Amino acid sequence: MSWSIGKNIIRKDAVEKVTGTAKYTADAPTSNMYHVKLVISQHAHAKLKAVNVARAWDVSGVRAILLGQSSLPLTGDEVKDRPILAFDRVRYFGEPIAAVVADEPFQAKKAAELIEVIYEPLPVVQSPKEALQRDAVLLHENLASYDKVQYVYPEKGSNVANRVKIRKGTIEQALLESDVVIEENFSLSPSDHTAMETRCVIAEVKQDGFVHFTSTTQAPYRIKEQMSNYFNIDEGKIIVNAPYVGGGFGGKVALHLELIAYLATVAVGGKQVKLHYTREEDMVTAPGRIGLEATIKLAATKDGKITGAKLLYLFDTGAYSDKGTMISKAAAATCTGPYQIDNIWCDSLAVYTNHPYATAYRGFSHSELLFAFERAMDILARKLGMDPLELRKKNAILPGQTTPTQVPLNSSTVGDLPRCINKLKELMNWQEGTVIPIDDEKVRVKGISCSWKTSTIGPSASSGVALLFNPDGSINVLSGIVEIGMGAKTILAQLLAEKLKMDIQKIHVHMEVNTQTTPEHYKTAASRGTLMAGRALVKAADDAIRQLKQIAAQVLICSPDDLDVGYEKVYVREEPDAFVEVKDICYGYKYPNGYAIGGQIIGKGTYTLRHLTNLDRHTGIGKTGPEYTIGAQGVEVEFNTKDFTYKILKAYSVIDAGKVLNPQTAIGQIMGGMSMGLNHASSETFVFNDEGIVQNPRFRTYGPFRYGNHPDYIVHFLENPHIDGPFGARGVGESGLIGMPAALANSLSVASRVELNRLPLTPEFIWHEKKAGNNDDLV
Amino acid sequence: MVKNEVTLHVNGETRSLYIRNAETLLYTLREKLGLTGAKPGCLNGDCGACTVEVNGAAIKSCIMLTIEAANQQITTVEGLQDAPIQTQFVEKFAFQCGYCTPGFIMNCNTLIEKYPEANETVIKKWLESNICRCTGYKEIEDAVKAVLTSNQADSSV
Ligand code: FES
Ligand code: FES
Numbered sequence: 005m006s007w008s009i010g011k012n013i014i015r016k017d018a019v020e021k022v023t024g025t026a027k028y029t030a031d032a033p034t035s036n037m038y039h040v041k042l043v044i045s046q047h048a049h050a051k052l053k054a055v056n057v058a059r060a061w062d063v064s065g066v067r068a069i070l071l072g073q074s075s076l077p078l079t080g081d082e083v084k085d086r087p088i089l090a091f092d093r094v095r096y097f098g099e100p101i102a103a104v105v106a107d108e109p110f111q112a113k114k115a116a117e118l119i120e121v122i123y124e125p126l127p128v129v130q131s132p133k134e135a136l137q138r139d140a141v142l143l144h145e146n147l148a149s150y151d152k153v154q155y156v157y158p159e160k161g162s163n164v165a166n167r168v169k170i171r172k173g174t175i176e177q178a179l180l181e182s183d184v185v186i187e188e189n190f191s192l193s194p195s196d197h198t199a200m201e202t203r204c205v206i207a208e209v210k211q212d213g214f215v216h217f218t219s220t221t222q223a224p225y226r227i228k229e230q231m232s233n234y235f236n237i238d239e240g241k242i243i244v245n246a247p248y249v250g251g252g253f254g255g256k257v258a259l260h261l262e263l264i265a266y267l268a269t270v271a272v273g274g275k276q277v278k279l280h281y282t283r284e285e286d287m288v289t290a291p292g293r294i295g296l297e298a299t300i301k302l303a304a305t306k307d308g309k310i311t312g313a314k315l316l317y318l319f320d321t322g323a324y325s326d327k328g329t330m331i332s333k334a335a336a337a338t339c340t341g342p343y344q345i346d347n348i349w350c351d352s353l354a355v356y357t358n359h360p361y362a363t364a365y366r367g368f369s370h371s372e373l374l375f376a377f378e379r380a381m382d383i384l385a386r387k388l389g390m391d392p393l394e395l396r397k398k399n400a401i402l403p404g405q406t407t408p409t410q411v412p413l414n415s416s417t418v419g420d421l422p423r424c425i426n427k428l429k430e431l432m433n434w435q436e437g438t439v440i441p442i443d444d445e446k447v448r449v450k451g452i453s454c455s456w457k458t459s460t461i462g463p464s465a466s467s468g469v470a471l472l473f474n475p476d477g478s479i480n481v482l483s484g485i486v487e488i489g490m491g492a493k494t495i496l497a498q499l500l501a502e503k504l505k506m507d508i509q510k511i512h513v514h515m516e517v518n519t520q521t522t523p524e525h526y527k528t529a530a531s532r533g534t535l536m537a538g539r540a541l542v543k544a545a546d547d548a549i550r551q552l553k554q555i556a557a558q559v560l561i562c563s564p565d566d567l568d569v570g571y572e573k574v575y576v577r578e579e580p581d582a583f584v585e586v587k588d589i590c591y592g593y594k595y596p597n598g599y600a601i602g603g604q605i606i607g608k609g610t611y612t613l614r615h616l617t618n619l620d621r622h623t624g625i626g627k628t629g630p631e632y633t634i635g636a637q638g639v640e641v642e643f644n645t646k647d648f649t650y651k652i653l654k655a656y657s658v659i660d661a662g663k664v665l666n667p668q669t670a671i672g673q674i675m676g677g678m679s680m681g682l683n684h685a686s687s688e689t690f691v692f693n694d695e696g697i698v699q700n701p702r703f704r705t706y707g708p709f710r711y712g713n714h715p716d717y718i719v720h721f722l723e724n725p726h727i728d729g730p731f732g733a734r735g736v737g738e739s740g741l742i743g744m745p746a747a748l749a750n751s752l753s754v755a756s757r758v759e760l761n762r763l764p765l766t767p768e769f770i771w772h773e774k775k776a777g778n779n780d781d782l783v
Numbered sequence: 784m785v786k787n788e789v790t791l792h793v794n795g796e797t798r799s800l801y802i803r804n805a806e807t808l809l810y811t812l813r814e815k816l817g818l819t820g821a822k823p824g825c826l827n828g829d830c831g832a833c834t835v836e837v838n839g840a841a842i843k844s845c846i847m848l849t850i851e852a853a854n855q856q857i858t859t860v861e862g863l864q865d866a867p868i869q870t871q872f873v874e875k876f877a878f879q880c881g882y883c884t885p886g887f888i889m890n891c892n893t894l895i896e897k898y899p900e901a902n903e904t905v906i907k908k909w910l911e912s913n914i915c916r917c918t919g920y921k922e923i924e925d926a927v928k929a930v931l932t933s934n935q936a937d938s939s940v
Contacts, residue, residue, distance in 0.1 A: 064784075200917075488880060492878070675922075676879060680921055701828035702825065703824075704829045708916065712911050
């Protein structure tokens with residue numbers, strides 16, 4: 005019987021969040037700060053002829069005006085290709101050109117509006133395919149000379165920021181020997197995270213030389229590391245605070261406005277400055293979600309065994325690479341979806357265009373690649389005359405088989421896809437059929453998709469946890485995980501309560517992260533919080549248990565080996581009545597005569613991901629993540645065959661979660677992910693005009709789901725443990741999202757009887773495709 | 784810069800302060816009164832993160848000028864005392880990052896006060912003015928319906 009694990013423990017951040025007392029970055033009092041406002045590019049690609057600031061200085065309260073210059077470092081996670089403020093040239097609509105520092109926000113804004121920028125427009129590149137044309141305009145002529153990390157491969161004289169190759173088996177042979185081959189193109193445009201909290205940073209250089217940031221970040225420790233690299237500041241002298249973050253979805257992993265804010269504070273003698281993005285800036289100036297053009301070719305035998313996959317993924321990383329290169333790598337590593345295919349040829353590229361640049365987005369390439377691949381699976385099933393779920397089951401990847409990067413799997417490292425599929429069939433009442441007429445106009449249709457996800461983060465990523473006991477026996481948990489919404493710190497408290505069999509009310513989690521005083525957690529991303537911080541916590545708990553036993557052994561005059569810790573006591577295992585209370589020893593123990601032994605118990609633990617490697621440049625062999633979370637998902641849609649409008653009635657997820665630690669939190673993560681996936685699939689996208697200008701950088705026109713757009717969610721978990729995970733748990737933070745776009749597109753393709761290979765799936769787009777194809781040959 | 788004195792009645796307190804005429808209520812609440820529960824999400828009325836109550840109506844404080852709110856009764860999330868909707872938000876896990884939460888809570892609270900009998904259509908009409916990017920709205924639906932149902936049960940006794 006579990007103590008705390010598997011229970012719907014109320015979140016530790018609940019009271020603060022429902023009373024409005026939870027503090028986010030922008031909530032800090034500003035009476036003592038200057039404010040920064042940016043001038044952003046109005047062109048997607050142009051030479052900067054001049055930036056005239058004279059009139060801006062006339063505005064009262066202006067303290068500094070910053071412009072880009074070549075002496076400042078170029079920045080970027082893998083390829084250093086991005087100026088902090090543009091100089092000579094702008095490469096995307098929204099790119100920062102200048103920054104004004106003033107006493108009041110309205111003064112900074114007024115001054116920024118008076119800065120005159122003279123552009124000379126350049127030709128605009130709007131898609132990866134266009135960017136790869138022989139005569140395409142180059143975004144970065146100096147690509148070859150940029151600093152970069154070792155394992156990315158920008159291609160000189162082209163717009164290719166990275167190319168990852170997967171070569172497994174012999175694809176040409178597989179294509180020749182198959183009975184059926186399909187080949188299709190798929191695409192989706194860049195879009196945005198639009199977390200409800202727009203990005204904000206407060207920066208200051210104190211008299212003692214310490215540099216302080218408070219930021220809306222998922223990666224405070226990376227800010228510290230990178231600022232140190234770019235500006236030659238001792239890493240120990242950079243202190244980053246990460247309070248509550250109002251949603252990240254990957255977008256707040258990137259180092260972005262911290263760079264500008266640092267220059268701004270330096271320009272005003274180190275005084276505190278605040279840079280707070282408007283919604284519009286948050287959408288176009290800050291990095292967004294990557295776009296994709298994909299070509300999928302699948303070969304199969306008559307009976308539905310897939311023999312080969314030839315895949316081309318062209319990611320639209322926009323003007324700068326940021327996480328684009330790693331996204332292309334993550335996509336390559338899981339390029340086939342959760343299927344066993346002996347012969348794979350895949351090229352996965354990150355390609356520069358004049359779109360806003362891309363960073364991590366929940367799923368980290370998986371929802372994009374699965375959209376393409378899982379659509380192709382449905383098209384193949386149709387061509388084979390096979391049930392789409394049967395085709396998937398037949399090719400499901402299983403323990404004993406190897407991934408595209410040739411990682412051998414076992415039942416711990418991969419979830420159980422066949423069982424997920426069986427459960428999905430049952431929940432969706434699959435035998436009822438996939439198209440059910442409602443009346444003359446409307447049909448009810450079903451569509452499905454399978455998914456897998458592993459993380460692609462630095463091979464040496466680690467996480468630490470410290471446990472500080474209070475004299476009353478309660479414990480403070482310190483972890484570098486940022487609370488971005490997923491409830492990770494409540495999960496840590498649950499794990500600790502379970503380990504120590506203690507009242508969770510006596511476990512206090514410190515929500516804010518301060519890089520000077522909180523043990524490092526690599527970054528709060530990639531659904532790795534539970535595994536990494538969870539394992540660190542378990543280790544820290546063991547460390548505390550060992551210390552408690554050591555003191556208790558002296559008090560109880562026995563060997564520590566004979567003791568157990570639980571129920572807020574340390575007791576003799578065989579005779580539980582012989583015990584000492586934790587509160588009486590967690591600050592050391594005082595003998596009646598006044599002698600004292602021991603001191604405050606401080607438990608510590610760290611965890612580093614094991615045996616991860618980079619991918620071989622020529623074959624892609626290597627291991628990017630610890631385990632593969634598996635899922636099967638579906639939707640049920642009411643579709644109007646006359647006007648192509650539709651309503652999503654139900655959305656299903658069956659996820660192999662390893663172990664569900666807090667059911668309500670896990671379901672919430674999955675439902676939120678499903679909503680986001682369906683939203684992206686049905687309406688969210690940047691709309692670009694011919695000049696590459698984003699036409700809809702605001703909620704009103706961007707199309708976020710609202711209350712009432714939500715379907716009924718049906719969520720089911722399997723629990724095949726990941727042995728390395730705390731209590732067997734797998735990462736599920738992204739699993740709700742990643743299969744949804746394909747599932748919706750598959751259902752609507754059946755409903756509309758035309759292959760829908762582009763997102764978002766608006767009624768207008770469906771109408772367009774119907775008209776273009778004017779074919780009625782889908783079954 | 785010209786500033787004028789206004790009197791605001793916020794959460795039962797009367798506060799006099801100097802503001803610029805162009806100041807929005809959201810700005811004044813957050814920057815002058817330290818009431819940061821109401822959040823900026825778009826500053827143009829699209830998202831509802833800034834929702835407060837003004838004379839019992841749910842108002843997006845980013846598109847109301849402070850001078851318009853002078854001498855009116857303003858309630859922000861900080862002014863709620865154990866409102867049933869707050870309890871239900873906790874119990875139904877109706878928040879994740881929590882950024883949209885104060886706005887949603889204020890909007891739900893006004894809905895519950897104004898339309899204790901609210902049906903599906905009214906709830907949808909009312910709540911679609913706010914955006915949440917983390918949840919799938921289901922938990923928020925559960926929370927608001929739990930309060931409405933329990934109020935209806937109470938009043939039918
Ligand atoms: S901030 Fe007021 S509606 Fe979005
Ligand atoms: S809880 Fe994050 S936006 Fe609603």
